[in-house]
Amino acid sequence: MRTWILAVLCVALxxxxxxxxxxxxxxxxxxxxxxxxxVLPANxxxxxxxxxxxxxxxxxIRFDNEKLLVVAFVDNSxxxxxxxxxxxxxxxxxxxxxxxxxxxxxxxxxxxxxxEGNFVVLDVAVNEILSTSYETDDQLKRPVPxxxxxxxxxxxxxxxxxxxLIKAK
Numbered sequence: 001m002r003t004w005i006l007a008v009l010c011v012a013l014x015x016x017x018x019x020x021x022x023x024x025x026x027x028x029x030x031x032x033x034x035x036x037x038x039v040l041p042a043n044x045x046x047x048x049x050x051x052x053x054x055x056x057x058x059x060x061i062r063f064d065n066e067k068l069l070v071v072a073f074v075d076n077s078x079x080x081x082x083x084x085x086x087x088x089x090x091x092x093x094x095x096x097x098x099x100x101x102x103x104x105x106x107x108x109x110x111x112x113x114x115x116e117g118n119f120v121v122l123d124v125a126v127n128e129i130l131s132t133s134y135e136t137d138d139q140l141k142r143p144v145p146x147x148x149x150x151x152x153x154x155x156x157x158x159x160x161x162x163x164x165l166i167k168a169k
Contacts, residue, residue, distance in 0.1 A: 030148055030155070031060040031068075044074050044090045046110045047083055047126045051075050053090065059148035061155050063168035067095035071111070071157060073146050086120050086128070088112040088159070089146070096169040099157075100132030103169060119164045134162045 031039070040058050043050045051074035058072030073089040087110040097104050100119065110122040113134055121130035137143075143160045154167035 026062060026066055028062050028064045028066075030150060031062060036060050039068060039070055040072060041090075044072075046074075046087065046090070046122075046124055047079065049078050051078065054146075057089075057144075057146040059146065059157075061148060061166070063095060065095055065168060067093075067106075067168070069093045069095070069097060069166065069168075071146065071148065083126055086110075086112045086114060087122060087126070091121060098165075098167045098169055099130060100134075100164050102130050102132050104130055113159045113162045119162075132164060134164050137161050137163055 036058060037055070039060055040055060041053055044053055054073040054075065058070070060068055060070040062068055070092040071089060074087075076084050076087055079087060089111050091109045091111045093104065093106050093109075095106055099121065104121060108124070109129070110124070110126070112120055112122075114120060117133055118131045119134045120128050123129055137156075137158070138161060140158070140161050143158065145159065147158045148166075149156045149158065151165070154165050156163040157166055
């Protein structure tokens with residue numbers, strides 16, 4: 001009987017430890033590269049084509065509510081120049097977010113930084129559903145094609161020196 005009770009306690013301890021560990025692994029913030037690889041698609045369907053996702057130009061955020069936002073540039077070379085001017089990457093969000101001064105519902109979208117000074121979010125049919133002005137960070141040293149940086153009031157999504165502020169709602 002003691003052996004059976006000891007076995008049940010050991011199983012319970014292992015289960016509690018596994019739950020605690022999984023909760024620790026899901027801490028809010030920018031996902032590390034290993035965790036990013038588990039949520040990033042290899043390809044992305046948009047406007048009747050499938051584009052390859054650029055893993056080196058990708059990032060993901062886990063918000064306090066444990067929901068994710070994933071962004072990445074894609075190879076948009078197969079798209080028309082009109083679409084390429086607005087669509088540079090994918091944006092997947094599991095929770096409502098604000099981008100700049102506008103709200104975006106959970107979903108899967110295309111995004112781009114336009115030469116007119118706007119950050120646009122597009123549905124899969126290339127309909128613009130969000131447009132907000134982006135900022136330029138002239139103090140940024142060593143800009144890279146895409147990155148996400150945590151700031152006091154949310155996260156900055158950078159494309160070079162251009163950025164928008166993203167917050168969970």
